[in-house]
Amino acid sequence: MGRQSLGLASRQVDLLITVTNFFRDAMVFERLERQILPELLKRKAAGDNIRAWSVGCATGEEAYSLAMLLIEATSAMDSPQNLQVFASDLHEQSLAKAREGFYPGDIESDVNPERLKRFFERESGGYRIRKEVRELVVFAPHNLLGDPPFSKLDLIVCRNVMIYLQRDVQRDVIDLFHYSLLPDGVLVLGTSETIDSGDLFHVDEKKLSIYRRRNVPAPEPRLPVFPLSRSRRTRGQDVPIVASxxxxxxxxxxxxxxxxxxxxxxxxxxxxxxxxxxxxxxxxxxxxxxxxxxxxxxxxxxxxxxxxxxxxxxxxxxxxxxxxxxxxxxxxxxxxxxxxxxxxxxxxxxx
Ligand SMILES: C[S@@+](CC[C@H](N)C(=O)[O-])C[C@H]1O[C@@H](n2cnc3c(N)ncnc32)[C@H](O)[C@@H]1O
Structure with a gap:
């Protein structure tokens, strides 16, 4: 794990706080459901790729929430688009839990009964995400501050990760997201996170920290700091990203x-x-x-x-x-x- 290679002691583990929920901040996910995703899908033809990236996905709830919304939005279509949700984090144990897709019974307070029934199987002590949703999401170890980013994305959801970064590093990360998104792509940050400069993104909904990529040329972004997960990119579908x-x-x-x-x-x-x-x-x-x-x-x-x-x-x-x-x-x-x-x-x- 990267923490060891950087000599991180247990007192630094709080840097990697992995608290998360399904549909965290309900208003953000409602906005995605009602406006952002339908608009996105309208721009694409049948069989086109819809690519979303959940950055700092922790134990997977955010990525699975996105996958559920995408399935709901496309399930009535005769020829739906091809859905892909990439989900990454540098915390290996969280990723292992995410891949398992098993969550305790208290997710009932975040996931409505209809979705619980459709997307989860009841097991003793909790709920397991169904294969239909699991198969849409690719989990990958990835350090936002050093590993090459995913690219050609329609949507980036990077919530409650930027708060851990210094301001100049945040700026590098925003450049990176601009590079990774397709024209008119959408960036969703945590509700207490903002973008300083309006050069690369304009605000879609300030209160919800939703931004849209400005279609302006930008310099090739540089990877901000530490490449941690390079040696782990060897396992089948866990392999990210920009291949050339x-x-x-x-x-x-x-x-x-x-x-x-x-x-x-x-x-x-x-x-x-x-x-x-x-x-x-x-x-x-x-x-x-x-x-x-x-x-x-x-x-x-x-x-x-x-x-x-x-x-x-x-x-x-x-x-x-x-x-x-x-x-x-x-x-x-x-x-x-x-x-x-x-x-x-x-x-x-x-x-
Ligand atoms: C508070 S959780 C946020 C989880 C989810 N995005 C949400 O908002 O509910 C922050 C996550 O960011 C991850 N993280 C922190 N720094 C990171 C980095 N440089 N690269 C990738 N993930 C990182 C942590 O491991 C942690 O799982």
Whole structure:
């Protein structure tokens, strides 16, 4: 689990609060049912794909709620559209529960009797989601802050996830959603979450935090922070996302990353912007607000030495080596390489 690779301790588990409900905030789902989904379906021909993404789906209630609404909206059609609900989270245990699709009896307060009967089977101690709904939803481990996003989407529902992110990271995520949505695609955030800038989205319903993608060109989004789930994308239908053949340069880079010594890339303003797969062992995420600052993320034993070596390398514009430092899991020496100013925008970054 990514938490371990980033050295997350139990006190940080509250970062990953996974509380959720079916049809959470009923007015939002009513709006989806009455207006957003019918409009969306009207724009599509029979057999076209309708693609929705539940981001930070926790134990699956949100994704299954969407799937139920989509089934209801299309079940009277002779030739319905092809429905796909992607649901992702970085919390593996929640995803396992979501795939199981078994929920305690108290969901009766969130799911009306008609839907309970149609979409669930009664079992001892609770309700199990029926195959018809389960088969519509693809659950995938995915870190919003580092893994490539799903694309060509009609609807993104990302509720009560942004509240955990710093403002500048939220902005990157919004760019990402703009990139992932089709023209006129809809974005639904949590009711206490908003979009700062109106460049990429306009407000559809402020009170419900529903936004529509503006059809304006936007720069290729960058993936904000930590790629955690890369190594887990191997299991059949759990495989996300944007598939394309890698360029040789990218492939070469990826192999070097995997086989070379662990490293992190640090921006001129001390932000950790990229890390190789095994570099997480040198980091420890502190409690409090999420940070990208390398000096806060680096393990305490390494902090002073790293500060000194980065300072020297920046001052001298040259490669600097640190002394070897023994840490509890391993013995490593750190070194830093400052790339000579180049034409490719890489100047001043530190490895
Ligand atoms: C409070 S729950 C929200 C569940 C559901 N969306 C809702 O509103 O009811 C937040 C979820 O976001 C997930 N999460 C937090 N940071 C994430 C990230 N960077 N990538 C993917 N999921 C993340 C957590 O694991 C958790 O399951």
């Amino acid at each position: 053949l890698p360029e040789y340069r990218t492939l070469h880079q990826a192999i070097i990353e995997r086989c070379g010594p662990p490293s992190v890339l640090v921006s001129p303003d001390d932000k950790l912007v990229h890390l190789t797969e095994l570099a997480g062992r040198f980091l420890s995420v502190p409690g409090g607000e999420i940070t990208q600052n390398i000096f806060k993320l680096i393990r305490e034993e390494l902090r002073m030495e790293l500060r000194a070596v980065i300072h020297d390398a920046r001052k001298r514009s040259a490669v600097q080596h640190s002394r070897a430092i023994s840490i509890t899991c391993d013995t490593r020496s750190m070194s830093r390489w400052l790339r000579k100013p180049g034409e490719d925008g890489s100047r001043s970054f530190s490895l």
